[in-house]
Amino acid sequence: MAKSGKGPADDNQEAAVVDSLIRKLRPFDRSFVSERPSTPGARPLSRLRPVGAPMRPGGVWACVSLGVLLGIALPQWPYARACGWWLLVYLIAVGTVVVAGVWGARVSWRSRVGLAHIVAVSTIIWGLALTAHEVLPRVGYAKTRLAWRCHDGQAAAPRATSRVALTLRLDAGVADLVR
Numbered sequence: 001m002a003k004s005g006k007g008p009a010d011d012n013q014e015a016a017v018v019d020s021l022i023r024k025l026r027p028f029d030r031s032f033v034s035e036r037p038s039t040p041g042a043r044p045l046s047r048l049r050p051v052g053a054p055m056r057p058g059g060v061w062a063c064v065s066l067g068v069l070l071g072i073a074l075p076q077w078p079y080a081r082a083c084g085w086w087l088l089v090y091l092i093a094v095g096t097v098v099v100a101g102v103w104g105a106r107v108s109w110r111s112r113v114g115l116a117h118i119v120a121v122s123t124i125i126w127g128l129a130l131t132a133h134e135v136l137p138r139v140g141y142a143k144t145r146l147a148w149r150c151h152d153g154q155a156a157a158p159r160a161t162s163r164v165a166l167t168l169r170l171d172a173g174v175a176d177l178v179r
Contacts, residue, residue: 054110054111054112055107055110055111056111057111057113057116059107059111060104060107060108060111060113060116061113061116063100063103063104063107063108064104064107064108064116064119064120064123066100066104067097067100067101067103067104067120067123067127068119068123070093070096070097070100071097071100071101071123071126071127071130074090074093074094074097074130075130077090077093081134082146082150083146083147083148083149083150083151084149084150087134087148090134091131091134091135094127094130094131094134095127095131097123097126097127097130098124098127098128098131100123101120101121101122101123101124101126101127102120102124104116104119104120104123105117105120105121105124107120108120
């Protein structure tokens with residue numbers, strides 16, 4: 001078989017002619033033309049759109065502060081959360097604190113606001129601690145065992161707070177001293 005007398009220079013010239021003809025057919029389509037010289041091992045240009053710009057610091061702090069405010073408000077939960085539906089609503093609210101913390105951590109990470117990220121991660125940890133405080137006694141991990149569902153009017157009597165229990169003990173102690 002006979003070789004053609006074409007060299008590498010002739011191949012490049014033919015490729016340039018083909019590229020110019022394609023450009024005439026589709027003048028605004030740049031999908032076939034490389035914008036940088038092709039080199040071995042070079043990555044192709046990406047067709048992905050750039051990621052949106054990060055949020056401003058005020059917006060980041062607004063997102064993070066929502067989770068912090070909810071986390072601060074939950075220990076003052078006004079309803080009995082010993083069992084039943086109020087326990088479920090409380091655990092949903094605690095889950096919202098965790099989700100708000102993850103959201104704030106993601107936004108602060110992408111926007112490169114370090115202190116807001118630390119606060120958001122602390123909000124996540126606080127939400128997990130509130131969850132553990134209610135869940136662990138109900139799964140048998142703590143010394144005291146609590147129930148998920150209410151039995152025998154348990155929901156009607158609200159759970160005594162530590163201050164109320166301390167007041168009752170002090171009143172009983174004073175009554176003993178007076179006798």
